[in-house]
Amino acid sequence: MSERQQSRDEVVVARLIHEKSYDAIVVKEILARANVARSTFYAHFDGKEELLLSSIRYVLAAARDQLSELSDPVDQLLYFSLPVLQHIEARRQQAPADAPRSGHRQVHRRLERLLLEQVEADIRRSSLDRAMPPELLAKHLVTTFLGVIDWWLHRRPAPSACEADDAYRALVEPVLRKNRCA
Incomplete structure (x- = not known):
């Protein structure tokens, strides 16, 4: 599937999420709105869940592509925050003002799962000297991020x-920059 088609499908799902809960969305609606044949959709995705996860992975990969520009270890660990927020902001501007917000929880759960895996792996590879267990620090960074989004x-x-x-970083950077033996 082309990047353009994936982006169009993602926009369709984002718009539908603003209209109804994620669980209420059916693939038939996605196909109709994206003007995509069922066979084309299923050639690339197992269903709407895979489309959603693929869309989240795509946003995170695009953010990761800019990682080489960052030299500060804290910035490298938090590389995802501003790009994900900018992505949400762009989708939010496309939504009707009276759009329900019930679909966000479903998306947040998937984002949380993917971010936890990625952030924990990044912490383990990081040059930060941490006394805190990587899985606990990852949980702190990701749940705080989701709290800020909410x-x-x-x-x-x-x-x-x-x-x-800026609000997210104000909450988590002190933990990341703390020097226990100072």
């Missing part, structure tokens, strides 16, 4: 993605 999605007027990222 806070941000319910704010009116909504702060920008950059402001939400």
Whole structure:
């Protein structure tokens, strides 16, 4: 599937999530809105779950592509935050103002699972000297990130993605920069 088609399918799912819960969305709706044949869709995805996970992986991979530009170990560990927030912000601007927010929890659970795996692996490879177990630190970073997203999605007027990222970093950077033996 082309990058353009994947992006179109992702936009369709994002719009549908603003209309109804993720669980209520059926593949038939995705196909109709994206103007994609069932056989084409299933040639690339096992179902809507795989499309959602693929979309999340795509956003995280795009963020990771910019990792080489970062020299600070903390920035390297938090590389995902601003790009994911910017992605959400772009999708949020496409949603109707009165769109329900019930679908977000489902997406957040999938994002949490993928981020936990990735962040824990990144912590283990990191040059940060941590006394905290990598799985606990990863859980802290990811659950705090999801908490910031939840806070941000319910704010009116909504702060920008950059402001939400600043809030997230203010919450987690002290833990990452703390020197136990100072």
